[in-house]
Amino acid sequence: QKEVEQDPGPLSVPEGAIVSLNCTYSNSAFQYFMWYRQYSRKGPELLMYTYSSGNKEDGRFTAQVDKSSKYISLFIRDSQPSDSATYLCAPQGIKAAGNKLTFGGGTRVLVKP
Amino acid sequence: EPEVTQTPSHQVTQMGQEVILRCVPISNHLYFYWYRQILGQKVEFLVSFYNNEISEKSEIFDDQFSVERPDGSNFTLKIRSTKLEDSAMYFCASSDTTVGQPQHFGDGTRLSIL
Numbered sequence: 035q036k037e038v039e040q041d042p043g044p045l046s047v048p049e050g051a052i053v054s055l056n057c058t059y060s061n062s063a064f065q066y067f068m069w070y071r072q073y074s075r076k077g078p079e080l081l082m083y084t085y086s087s088g089n090k091e092d093g094r095f096t097a098q099v100d101k102s103s104k105y106i107s108l109f110i111r112d113s114q115p116s117d118s119a120t121y122l123c124a125p126q127g128i129k130a131a132g133n134k135l136t137f138g139g140g141t142r143v144l145v146k147p
Numbered sequence: 148e149p150e151v152t153q154t155p156s157h158q159v160t161q162m163g164q165e166v167i168l169r170c171v172p173i174s175n176h177l178y179f180y181w182y183r184q185i186l187g188q189k190v191e192f193l194v195s196f197y198n199n200e201i202s203e204k205s206e207i208f209d210d211q212f213s214v215e216r217p218d219g220s221n222f223t224l225k226i227r228s229t230k231l232e233d234s235a236m237y238f239c240a241s242s243d244t245t246v247g248q249p250q251h252f253g254d255g256t257r258l259s260i261l
Contacts, residue, residue: 065247066247068250075236075255075257076254077153077255078238078252079252080250080251080252083247083249085247122189122190124190128246128247132180132197132202132203132244133195134180134192134203135250137190137191139189
């Protein structure tokens, strides 16, 4: 089983729709959960990060973590064409500061005008 | 907003040559990282660096690779005797010393080995 898994997509939605992205992981040592957005030929851009289980909202973005099922979600409300990108989940362990990120393969999202 | 900068944006090198990729992390960050992404594949961790020494490295980071902080602002990745399979995007990242603080990435160097 892969350590972090995401559906590669592409996920195609009309402008204004809610985008729902999911990620599963197998390592129970993961405690911090990051979501990054990556445009073509660019570096990962931090969107949100959460600690342990629960919800976190930031503008149009909501991140949810369910540690009991090892399941992470990201929701994008009122999606825009500029949201078209690849979304990467990247959990992290709690052993110390400076822990590596373990990336999923990413989900490609296409928001159509 | 402070950002991580990487140079060059694209490096073309003959197989067997040495290459140095450069990064300027965010100024108050003390943890530095290198990741790579082979075309069409996921982002993979290579190495983390703190207090002038390697904190953690992956299986990919073998004797062919080395990292250095030559001065107070730069962080470099050296690849000796490059191979075709080293062709990838190489991303530098940095973070502060608080546990769980996110890593911020540069836009990468695209390394092409001929």
